[in-house]
Amino acid sequence: MTSDAPMLDIRGVCKSFGGLKAVSDFSVALPPGRLHGLIGPNGAGKTTVFNLLTGVYPPDSGDVRLAGRSLRGLKPHQRAAAGLARTFQNIRLFPDLSVLDNVKIACHVRTTHTMAEAILRLPRHRAEERAITERARRMLAIFDLDDRQTEDAKNLPYGAQRRLEIARALATEPKVLLLDEPAAGMNPQEKLGLRALIRKVLADFGLTILLIEHDMGVVMDICDRITVLDYGVIIAEGPPAQIQKNPKVIEAYLGEPATAEA
Amino acid sequence: MSLLAEQARSMRPAWGGSLARGLAPLAAGLVLAVVLQVFIRPYIDPYPAKLLLDIGINCVLAVSLTMVNGFTGQFSMGHAGFMAVGGYASGIVTYYASMRLWGSPEAAGGVLSGILDLQGLPLVTKGDVLFLFSLLVGGTVSGLLGVAVGLPSLRLRGDYLAIVTLGFGEIVRVLIQQTRPVLGTAEEVRSTPTWQLPSHVGGSLGFSGIPTYTSLFWVYLAVAVTLIAAFRLKTGTFGRAFLSIREDEIAAEAMGIKTTRYKVTAFVIAAFFAGIAGGLFSHTLGIGLSAEAAGFLKSFDVIIMVVLGGLGSISGAAAAAVVVTLLPEWLRPVAEYRMVIYALALILMMIFRPKGLFGVREIWERAAWSWLPGWRPAKGARR
Amino acid sequence: MDQFLQTLKDSMAIGSLYALIALGYTMVYGILKFINFAHSDVVVLGAWSSLVFANWAKTHAGWEQTPWWFGSLVLVAAMAFCGTVGFLIERLAYRPLRGAPRLNVLITAIGVSLFLQNAGQLEFIFGTRPRSIPALVVDRSLLTVGRVHLNLLDAIGFVTAVALMVGLDWLVFRTKMGRAMRAVSFSPQTAGLMGVPVDRVISFTFVLGSVLAATGGFLWALKYTQVNQPADTGWTLVGLKAFVAAVVGGIGNVRGAMLGGLAIGVLEQFGSAYLSSSLSDVYVFSLLIVVLLFRPSGILGQAVPEKV
Numbered sequence: 001m002t003s004d005a006p007m008l009d010i011r012g013v014c015k016s017f018g019g020l021k022a023v024s025d026f027s028v029a030l031p032p033g034r035l036h037g038l039i040g041p042n043g044a045g046k047t048t049v050f051n052l053l054t055g056v057y058p059p060d061s062g063d064v065r066l067a068g069r070s071l072r073g074l075k076p077h078q079r080a081a082a083g084l085a086r087t088f089q090n091i092r093l094f095p096d097l098s099v100l101d102n103v104k105i106a107c108h109v110r111t112t113h114t115m116a117e118a119i120l121r122l123p124r125h126r127a128e129e130r131a132i133t134e135r136a137r138r139m140l141a142i143f144d145l146d147d148r149q150t151e152d153a154k155n156l157p158y159g160a161q162r163r164l165e166i167a168r169a170l171a172t173e174p175k176v177l178l179l180d181e182p183a184a185g186m187n188p189q190e191k192l193g194l195r196a197l198i199r200k201v202l203a204d205f206g207l208t209i210l211l212i213e214h215d216m217g218v219v220m221d222i223c224d225r226i227t228v229l230d231y232g233v234i235i236a237e238g239p240p241a242q243i244q245k246n247p248k249v250i251e252a253y254l255g256e257p258a259t260a261e262a
Numbered sequence: 263m264s265l266l267a268e269q270a271r272s273m274r275p276a277w278g279g280s281l282a283r284g285l286a287p288l289a290a291g292l293v294l295a296v297v298l299q300v301f302i303r304p305y306i307d308p309y310p311a312k313l314l315l316d317i318g319i320n321c322v323l324a325v326s327l328t329m330v331n332g333f334t335g336q337f338s339m340g341h342a343g344f345m346a347v348g349g350y351a352s353g354i355v356t357y358y359a360s361m362r363l364w365g366s367p368e369a370a371g372g373v374l375s376g377i378l379d380l381q382g383l384p385l386v387t388k389g390d391v392l393f394l395f396s397l398l399v400g401g402t403v404s405g406l407l408g409v410a411v412g413l414p415s416l417r418l419r420g421d422y423l424a425i426v427t428l429g430f431g432e433i434v435r436v437l438i439q440q441t442r443p444v445l446g447t448a449e450e451v452r453s454t455p456t457w458q459l460p461s462h463v464g465g466s467l468g469f470s471g472i473p474t475y476t477s478l479f480w481v482y483l484a485v486a487v488t489l490i491a492a493f494r495l496k497t498g499t500f501g502r503a504f505l506s507i508r509e510d511e512i513a514a515e516a517m518g519i520k521t522t523r524y525k526v527t528a529f530v531i532a533a534f535f536a537g538i539a540g541g542l543f544s545h546t547l548g549i550g551l552s553a554e555a556a557g558f559l560k561s562f563d564v565i566i567m568v569v570l571g572g573l574g575s576i577s578g579a580a581a582a583a584v585v586v587t588l589l590p591e592w593l594r595p596v597a598e599y600r601m602v603i604y605a606l607a608l609i610l611m612m613i614f615r616p617k618g619l620f621g622v623r624e625i626w627e628r629a630a631w632s633w634l635p636g637w638r639p640a641k642g643a644r645r
Numbered sequence: 646m647d648q649f650l651q652t653l654k655d656s657m658a659i660g661s662l663y664a665l666i667a668l669g670y671t672m673v674y675g676i677l678k679f680i681n682f683a684h685s686d687v688v689v690l691g692a693w694s695s696l697v698f699a700n701w702a703k704t705h706a707g708w709e710q711t712p713w714w715f716g717s718l719v720l721v722a723a724m725a726f727c728g729t730v731g732f733l734i735e736r737l738a739y740r741p742l743r744g745a746p747r748l749n750v751l752i753t754a755i756g757v758s759l760f761l762q763n764a765g766q767l768e769f770i771f772g773t774r775p776r777s778i779p780a781l782v783v784d785r786s787l788l789t790v791g792r793v794h795l796n797l798l799d800a801i802g803f804v805t806a807v808a809l810m811v812g813l814d815w816l817v818f819r820t821k822m823g824r825a826m827r828a829v830s831f832s833p834q835t836a837g838l839m840g841v842p843v844d845r846v847i848s849f850t851f852v853l854g855s856v857l858a859a860t861g862g863f864l865w866a867l868k869y870t871q872v873n874q875p876a877d878t879g880w881t882l883v884g885l886k887a888f889v890a891a892v893v894g895g896i897g898n899v900r901g902a903m904l905g906g907l908a909i910g911v912l913e914q915f916g917s918a919y920l921s922s923s924l925s926d927v928y929v930f931s932l933l934i935v936v937l938l939f940r941p942s943g944i945l946g947q948a949v950p951e952k953v
Binding site for chain 1: 264265266267269270271273274275276277280281283284490491494495498499500502503505506509510512513514515516517518519520521527617621622
């Protein structure tokens with residue numbers, strides 16, 4: 001694979017619910033290292049795109065390729081194993097488990113020992129458990145959560161829960177990370193921190209990121225390119241400066257003006 | 263190779279130490295079982311001894327059901343069905359094998375009858391080998407049935423499992439009632455083809471004549487094995503994967519957890535241990551194994567233990583098994599109210615302490631006691 | 646041919662009872678998305694309260710022969726009693742758990758079921774022995790085809806069941822309350838925001854389901870005369886089969902429950918008549934597993950994907 005071959009290649013994906021076309025002919029190609037924004041008014045089909053990518057529902061047509069490999073027919077957990085991780089718009093942590101365990105669970109997909117080895121406590125199990133603990137702790141340190149690792153996830157403040165979701169997603173060792181409105185519910189201070197954090201993990205983890213975000217301040221600041229979705233159809237794609245001036249985009253956002261909040 | 267696996271390679275401990283530490287708790291369990299049998303059993307009456315057996319068997323049942331109902335958050339209501347299947351399967355093995363091999367269903371020397379009063383028998387007798395083998399057969403048959411029951415229902419949403427397992431227990435009961443009479447003499451057994459023997463388990467009259475191999479030693483060895491396996495699952499990466507399914511199945515799947523596979527796995531492991539418990543139950547002195555063993559009532563008993571102990575708490579389930587087994591003794595003056603009290607306890611527990619008494623925590627964890635009045639979280643944890 | 650007709654008659658008679666009971670499961674499931682395990686115990690209450698009331702009234706009135714309207718009076722009394730119990734169950738046990746995880750609600754339902762069974766077993770309530778309900782109707786043959794008789798009792802049972810189902814269908818699809826029920830079933834939150842009194846609709850659903858259960862219990866007692874003790878496993882089986890009927894028809898779907906009930910009746914009776922009678926429970930649960938494997942949303946149900 002050459003370096004300019006797309007890491008995530010979405011080709012002509014369509015999905016209807018009943019008679020409603022939720023997403024039609026969605027195509028985007030992300031080269032490695034790209035931070036790509038996906039924006040659009042409420043109900044434009046952005047989260048549906050994520051659900052189609054992660055296999056929550058099957059697309060009616062089209063194909064998704066991750067690092068050159070087709071994901072067709074794969075279940076969500078198989079896609080995670082292939083290197084696709086996500087966060088959720090309405091946070092879905094494991095509420096009654098500790099912060100540390102939340103991240104440890106995401107390491108499971110990269111373990112190689114068997115259940116028998118775990119019950120007999122054989123060396124491979126012990127080694128991997130140690131590695132899991134170490135990695136999970138390091139991940140929490142990056143996201144500034146290391147002093148709360150024994151708390152139940154449900155007791156974290158909102159912003160910390162959002163960060164924990166990203167930490168958890170990263171623990172699966174993804175090639176591509178899908179972030180669904182990571183800044184939602186954060187205060188301006190937290191949003192600034194989030195921008196820096198996303199840039200940092202993009203570089204440090206060698207990621208490719210597809211980002212859904214309503215906060216134009218965040219999107220316009222950190223994204224390399226942006227795709228705009230309206231009624232399930234792509235109406236524009238380009239670098240942030242170009243998108244901001246695109247008349248179709250402005251029209252789509254009329255009544256919901258694209259103001260920079262942060 | 264994943265970063266994690268790479269990192270783990272450099273951390274791998276030596277085999278010898280791992281194995282020794284891995285087996286140490288089992289050795290401790292073995293010692294405990296021997297102590298119970300050799301130093302306790304001879305000094306207590308048969309009745310408390312029987313209670314101790316019941317407690318142990320119920321511990322195995324409750325802890326195994328915790329893996330399904332507590333860890334993965336599914337809800338099985340047919341645990342007694344698996345227990346009965348295991349009990350019948352291992353009973354068939356010991357009864358008919360004894361008939362074929364030794365011409366009589368009598369116990370061919372129990373392990374610790376050997377230790378206590380050697381009577382010229384070796385420490386581990388042929389009967390014990392057969393019994394151990396039969397327990398494994400019982401567990402395996404029950405586990406295989408677990409696959410057959412779990413696969414269709416666990417592909418769907420959780421509460422279907424409840425209804426399917428409830429139905430499964432009934433099917434087991436009805437099918438057992440259709441079986442043919444037990445063959446009473448060695449000649450009959452020899453003249454019957456082996457593949458037909460499993461159908462001769464007494465029908466609605468019950469399966470009597472199973473040799474009585476079950477002793478405190480075997481029961482508490484099984485308790486130790488079950489507890490160790492359950493703890494090691496729970497505290498390792500597989501246990502966390504199980505718990506994540508309970509917490510949020512969609513998020514678990516998105517994090518790469520094979521939710522369907524693990525739900526079935528947990529269910530099968532639970533069925534296996536229920537089968538072992540069934541084997542221990544059917545070889546207990548004075549038990550006429552009958553189809554009723556597969557009925558709802560026994561399943562409900564086990565469910566109550568799991569729910570009271572805390573959904574996901576192994577030590578909680580074990581403690582509840584002790585309490586629920588002894589409770590009828592204490593409630594004897596108001597015996598007819600026993601089930602009414604259980605039922606009310608279940609409802610009130612769900613309303614006021616929905617995760618059970620100890621929740622997912624173990625008894626020695628501080629957070630397990632949060633239901634006590636005046637409880638404060640540990641200093642380290644910020645609220 | 647006689648055997649076929651006889652079996653068909655039996656299928657319809659028992660199937661319509663399963664359907665009546667299945668309706669209660671399906672309505673509660675449709676609205677609250679949980680299996681109301683205690684529903685079959687309300688059926689038992691229906692049978693026992695009919696029995697107790699009939700006995701009491703008969704001894705006090707001192708009739709030689711019961712007047713024709715007495716049966717309907719017993720039914721109404723049983724309906725009122727079970728409706729009240731259903732209301733209380735929802736209010737005391739299920740409402741505090743609104744919004745709790747499904748598992749907790751399920752366990753509570755099991756608790757309620759155990760409570761009703763074992764409280765009923767107490768000596769001063771119904772006791773631990775089966776009892777017989779006095780004859781409320783003088784049975785006679787209405788119609789004879791070959792050697793198969795269609796009796797008055799069969800006809801009453803079937804007609805009552807069908808009439809109630811038609812009435813329920815009308816209620817759910819043609820009235821304001823029915824629309825509110827369907828709205829709550831679709832989304833309690835949204836329905837609440839739209840001004841639907843969610844709590845009242847849920848209470849109403851429970852009362853309605855319990856009233857149908859009472860009818861089921863009453864007809865059951867009428868049909869078999871002997872009423873088994875409340876914790877008899879036979880009752881749990883009846884409830885389970887009715888639940889299977891609801892699943893087969895498509896859980897949450899009122900018409901599906903009726904269809905499923907009749908289907909279970911046919912399967913059970915024809916299986917017993919033509920294959921082996923001792924395995925009739927096995928057929929029903931095998932059907933459940935087959936349906937779960939190949940059409941998990943049931944005959945008339947629609948698969949609803951979970952929102953992420």
